[in-house]
Amino acid sequence: MARPRGRPAKENRSRDILAAALAVFAEKGFAAARLDDIAARAEVSKGTLYLYFDSKEALFEALVRAAVLPNLERLEGLVTAWNGSSAALLRQMLGVLTGVLREGRITAFPKLIIAEATTFPHLARLYREQVAERGLKLIAGVMERGVASGEFRPVDPTAAARLFIAPVLFIAIWRVTFAQFDDRKLDEAALLATHADLLIRGLLAHPPPEAAR
Amino acid sequence: MARPRGRPAKENRSRDILAAALAVFAEKGFAAARLDDIAARAEVSKGTLYLYFDSKEALFEALVRAAVLPNLERLEGLVTAWNGSSAALLRQMLGVLTGVLREGRITAFPKLIIAEATTFPHLARLYREQVAERGLKLIAGVMERGVASGEFRPVDPTAAARLFIAPVLFIAIWRVTFAQFDDRKLDEAALLATHADLLIRGLLAHPPPEAAR
Amino acid sequence: MARPRGRPAKENRSRDILAAALAVFAEKGFAAARLDDIAARAEVSKGTLYLYFDSKEALFEALVRAAVLPNLERLEGLVTAWNGSSAALLRQMLGVLTGVLREGRITAFPKLIIAEATTFPHLARLYREQVAERGLKLIAGVMERGVASGEFRPVDPTAAARLFIAPVLFIAIWRVTFAQFDDRKLDEAALLATHADLLIRGLLAHPPPEAAR
Amino acid sequence: MARPRGRPAKENRSRDILAAALAVFAEKGFAAARLDDIAARAEVSKGTLYLYFDSKEALFEALVRAAVLPNLERLEGLVTAWNGSSAALLRQMLGVLTGVLREGRITAFPKLIIAEATTFPHLARLYREQVAERGLKLIAGVMERGVASGEFRPVDPTAAARLFIAPVLFIAIWRVTFAQFDDRKLDEAALLATHADLLIRGLLAHPPPEAAR
DNA sequence: CATGAATGAGCCTTCATTCAT
DNA sequence: TATGAATGAAGGCTCATTCAT
Numbered sequence: 058m059a060r061p062r063g064r065p066a067k068e069n070r071s072r073d074i075l076a077a078a079l080a081v082f083a084e085k086g087f088a089a090a091r092l093d094d095i096a097a098r099a100e101v102s103k104g105t106l107y108l109y110f111d112s113k114e115a116l117f118e119a120l121v122r123a124a125v126l127p128n129l130e131r132l133e134g135l136v137t138a139w140n141g142s143s144a145a146l147l148r149q150m151l152g153v154l155t156g157v158l159r160e161g162r163i164t165a166f167p168k169l170i171i172a173e174a175t176t177f178p179h180l181a182r183l184y185r186e187q188v189a190e191r192g193l194k195l196i197a198g199v200m201e202r203g204v205a206s207g208e209f210r211p212v213d214p215t216a217a218a219r220l221f222i223a224p225v226l227f228i229a230i231w232r233v234t235f236a237q238f239d240d241r242k243l244d245e246a247a248l249l250a251t252h253a254d255l256l257i258r259g260l261l262a263h264p265p266p267e268a269a270r
Numbered sequence: 271m272a273r274p275r276g277r278p279a280k281e282n283r284s285r286d287i288l289a290a291a292l293a294v295f296a297e298k299g300f301a302a303a304r305l306d307d308i309a310a311r312a313e314v315s316k317g318t319l320y321l322y323f324d325s326k327e328a329l330f331e332a333l334v335r336a337a338v339l340p341n342l343e344r345l346e347g348l349v350t351a352w353n354g355s356s357a358a359l360l361r362q363m364l365g366v367l368t369g370v371l372r373e374g375r376i377t378a379f380p381k382l383i384i385a386e387a388t389t390f391p392h393l394a395r396l397y398r399e400q401v402a403e404r405g406l407k408l409i410a411g412v413m414e415r416g417v418a419s420g421e422f423r424p425v426d427p428t429a430a431a432r433l434f435i436a437p438v439l440f441i442a443i444w445r446v447t448f449a450q451f452d453d454r455k456l457d458e459a460a461l462l463a464t465h466a467d468l469l470i471r472g473l474l475a476h477p478p479p480e481a482a483r
Numbered sequence: 484m485a486r487p488r489g490r491p492a493k494e495n496r497s498r499d500i501l502a503a504a505l506a507v508f509a510e511k512g513f514a515a516a517r518l519d520d521i522a523a524r525a526e527v528s529k530g531t532l533y534l535y536f537d538s539k540e541a542l543f544e545a546l547v548r549a550a551v552l553p554n555l556e557r558l559e560g561l562v563t564a565w566n567g568s569s570a571a572l573l574r575q576m577l578g579v580l581t582g583v584l585r586e587g588r589i590t591a592f593p594k595l596i597i598a599e600a601t602t603f604p605h606l607a608r609l610y611r612e613q614v615a616e617r618g619l620k621l622i623a624g625v626m627e628r629g630v631a632s633g634e635f636r637p638v639d640p641t642a643a644a645r646l647f648i649a650p651v652l653f654i655a656i657w658r659v660t661f662a663q664f665d666d667r668k669l670d671e672a673a674l675l676a677t678h679a680d681l682l683i684r685g686l687l688a689h690p691p692p693e694a695a696r
Numbered sequence: 697m698a699r700p701r702g703r704p705a706k707e708n709r710s711r712d713i714l715a716a717a718l719a720v721f722a723e724k725g726f727a728a729a730r731l732d733d734i735a736a737r738a739e740v741s742k743g744t745l746y747l748y749f750d751s752k753e754a755l756f757e758a759l760v761r762a763a764v765l766p767n768l769e770r771l772e773g774l775v776t777a778w779n780g781s782s783a784a785l786l787r788q789m790l791g792v793l794t795g796v797l798r799e800g801r802i803t804a805f806p807k808l809i810i811a812e813a814t815t816f817p818h819l820a821r822l823y824r825e826q827v828a829e830r831g832l833k834l835i836a837g838v839m840e841r842g843v844a845s846g847e848f849r850p851v852d853p854t855a856a857a858r859l860f861i862a863p864v865l866f867i868a869i870w871r872v873t874f875a876q877f878d879d880r881k882l883d884e885a886a887l888l889a890t891h892a893d894l895l896i897r898g899l900l901a902h903p904p905p906e907a908a909r
Numbered sequence: 910c911a912t913g914a915a916t917g918a919g920c921c922t923t924c925a926t927t928c929a930t
Numbered sequence: 931t932a933t934g935a936a937t938g939a940a941g942g943c944t945c946a947t948t949c950a951t
Contacts, residue, residue: 070910088301089389092946102912104948113946167443172385174447175297185448216457216464223440224433230380230443231432234387235398244429251429259468264477283935305921315937317923326921496931514727515815518925528933530927539925593869598811600873602728611874642883642890649866650859656806656869657858660813661824670855677855681898690903709914731942741916743944752942 071109073099078120083165083233087117087173117173118180125166125188128157129195136195143203144257147221150196151253154225155246164229171230193218200260209260217260224252284322286312291333296378296446300330300386330386331393338379338401341370342408349408356416357470360434363409364466367438368459377442384443406431413473422473430473437465497535499525504546509591509659513543513599543599544606551592551614554583555621562621569629570683573647576622580651581675590655597656619644626686635686643686650678710748712738717759722804722872726756726812756812757819764805764827767796772834782842783896786860789835790892793864794885803868810869832857839899848899856899863891 077099081090092113096103110116132153139146157163174181196218203209209217228245236243258264290312294303305326309316323329345366352359370376387394409431416422441458449455471477503525507516518539522529536542558579565572583589600607622644629635654671662669684690716738720729731752735742749755771792778785796802813820835857842848867884875882897903 084388086299086301086385086389088299091944103946104912104914105910107947108910168384168387171381171443171447172299174381174450176299176302178450181447182451185451189448212468213460213464216461217468219440219444219456219461220437220465220468223436226440226443227432227436230384230439234384234394235402237387237391238395238398243432247426248429248432251426252433255425255430255433255472256468257472259470259472304919316921317937317939318935320922321935510814512727512811512815514725517923529925530933530935531931533926534931594810594813597807597869597873598725600807600876601723602725604876607873608877611877615874638894639886639890642887643894645866645870645882645887646863646891646894649862652866652869653858653862656810656865660810660820661828663813663817664821664824669858673852674855674858677852678859681851681856681859681895683898685894685896685898730940742942743916743918744914746943747914 070099070101070105074101074106074109074116075120075123077101078116079124079162079165082117082120082169083162087113087169087176114177114180117169117177118183121166121170121180121184122187124163125184128163129188129192132192133195136199143199143206143208144261146199147257148253150199151225151249155249158225158228158232158245164232167226167229168233193222196221203260207262210262212260221256224249283312283314283318287314287319287322287329288333288336290314291329292337292375292378295330295333295382296375300326300382300389327390327393330382330390331396334379334383334393334397335400337376338397341376342401342405345405346408349412356412356419356421357474359412360470361466363412364438364462368462371438371441371445371458377445380439380442381446406435409434416473420475423475425473434469437462496525496527496531500527500532500535500542501546501549503527504542505550505588505591508543508546508595509588513539513595513602540603540606543595543603544609547592547596547606547610548613550589551610554589555614555618558618559621562625569625569632569634570687572625573683574679576625577651577675577679581672584651584654584658584671590658593652593655594659619648622647629686633688636688638686647682650675709738709740709744713740713745713748713755714759714762716740717755718763718801718804721756721759721808722801726752726808726815753816753819756808756816757822760805760809760819760823761826763802764823767802768827768831768834771831775834775838782838782845782847783900785838786896787892789838790864790888794888797864797867797871797884803871806865806868807872832861835860842899846901849901851899860895863888 074095077095078090080098081095085091085094090113092103092106095116096106099106106116110119132150135149135153136146139149170181170184193215197214200209200212200214200217200221204211204214228243228248231243232245287308290308291303293311294308298304298307303326305316305319308329309319312319319329323332345363348363348366349359352362383394383397406428410427413422413425413427413430413434417424417427441456441461444456445458500521503521504516506524507521511517511520516539518529518532521542522532525532532542536545558576561575561579562572565575596607596610619641623640626635626638626640626643626647630637630640654669654674657669658671713734716734717729719737720734724730724733729752731742731745734755735745738745745755749758771789774788774792775785778788809820809823832854836853839848839851839853839856839860843850843853867882867887870882871884
């Protein structure tokens, strides 16, 4: 009756909805997420969601685009601008990823993509092309440069790229899956530091003598 | 109406149902899996499912227990019986895991657990305790032995265990998530071989000279 | 495998089933009673029920016949044999009914009939004709005799019969409906005694002076 | 597909649903009543029911509250306002109850409560406390006053209250159970009139001479 | 733009009934 | 006779989507 119908248009309604959607999808997964919850958290009516996104799936997809790509672009910038050793670049990239992992919410995406890949192949393809392949190609490029310069032993850059990223994925997944029960949280930074040491020592054509470590 | 009711008890109905459930859960995830589909695939009526399992969730849980534990026990047997070098044991274990990955269906489990962890914390806890922690402890033990004997450099065994398994998880996830679109399938065996090389070279206190490889 | 198939025919299987059915129907009502429970309580398989009764409804009907009619016949015998005053006969009949109520299980029947009357009109009709009308007619006969002899004031025997039985029904219903919560159980015998006093005083053409009571 | 979704909010949807529920529950009993039928009779979709009531049981409970309490309150008002003789008050109350019985639908409640008491003890308790005990206490108070003033013989007010109400319950039950078959309907008003006569004559300390009747 | 009441398809679960053994 | 595994129809409940206001 005396309710505000045409609201003062709190600007960036769409931003609010995406934020709420991220929170709810992250917590429940796609299927179990209810539009009611997303609407409530965005302080918006359920009908309003449909003004901004055509369907639950479209909302999910927009979310993926909005939340993941920026991080990838950051890494691409780092690589492009780099002019030190490949080993140091890999360490630097892991440092960036450590930071990303610390942020929080983004971690939910691998889970979401994994969980919904079969149900929404469309979405999985998008993610694979826009994120996964693109990121792996970036890393493989770094590996290739290291091999070409003689810094690294001759390894398959594609394989090395996957081995580089696997522990990052491991951490993301461990967190959303098991961290709820962990007394002593997994020391993620230390794990990635060890990863950097082992991987780079494994890659280097001329590893430093043991003492140097 | 005129369908056979008291069937000749095609033996191991429960086995059939679990197999069907694995297939359907793997494809759809828990929420989207329909009991109708599971029943149809098991060539059984929907009601029959309830003769063997109390609920959809109970069926899921039984599935996890039945399908995953045997593989873990196989690895435990391998470790216990081993008396060669730690590096060789790690290679051997990766060989076993490569085989497991090749089998197929089991790969679906990480996905399922990951996808349903928030919805069924109960299940995630079970999996973490019965599978994840148990497996990591097994690997960490191997690492520890290698460090103690001087074969490996002094690394944190817990971290090393996670780094050891991360690429295996990566492969499992990649497959169920993206393999549907892959023209050239990911060469999983080669990836794990490279993993073994890099990791072991990273771990060894006295890596062999470059030429040896 | 080595289970007794053709059981030593514990005689009167049908009696066992009826007893079990009474217990379960009384507790759950018709719709909520499960044949599984009846079979279990009768220590018989579910299939066996169908050897003795065509359907759940048929079992229910057999139960009504078997459990209620004997009591009515007992009352009819009492009336036929009576040769005292009508007032004393009414008291006697209430005494018998008090005993019947004390027994227990029978009390469940009014509830069952009431609950299922719409669903099984067939059954309600049976009960009305075989039990209710027959019982009321019996009581109305007693009333009529009392009026004819001048012992009672001229009341409508049909109405009086209903008023006579109403408190008995009240008790049966109260018990199965509310007695579960009662701290101090309803004193049923006292209630029926008061009923006898008030009703007979109301009926008598020449009530005794106040002091006599 | 092309049906009206956001309906013009035909006011008092909840009232419609309750009315439909009363009709269907009365006819079928709780268990056999289908929400489909209730929704259809309310000219509402099944989903809409859940906008107003959390569950079938909650709907049932709301129904009990909404339909029964007003009548009880009416009686309480009558008693409070009364300043004539107790006998006249009892007659008056029976008159009110006769009217209530004539209305119709309410009669279904005793049946419903009786039928579902075991299945929903929660509901039975509610009814017993909010309706039965409250009503009996009201009547017992009237009896007590009559005894205290010397108008009535010294009877147990609690017992007398039950005897007062028993024929009303009898009528309600008879109607929903058997009236479907009755050629000549039970003359309910006459029955309650006879009840008033007999009961009050039984209660009065100084009954009027026979002729006065 | 925004609302939120209304919709209805879809799915898990129960249980009376059947029938090969 | 007796069994009990198997069936499948039926119904309560959820939630993405629509649309009159």
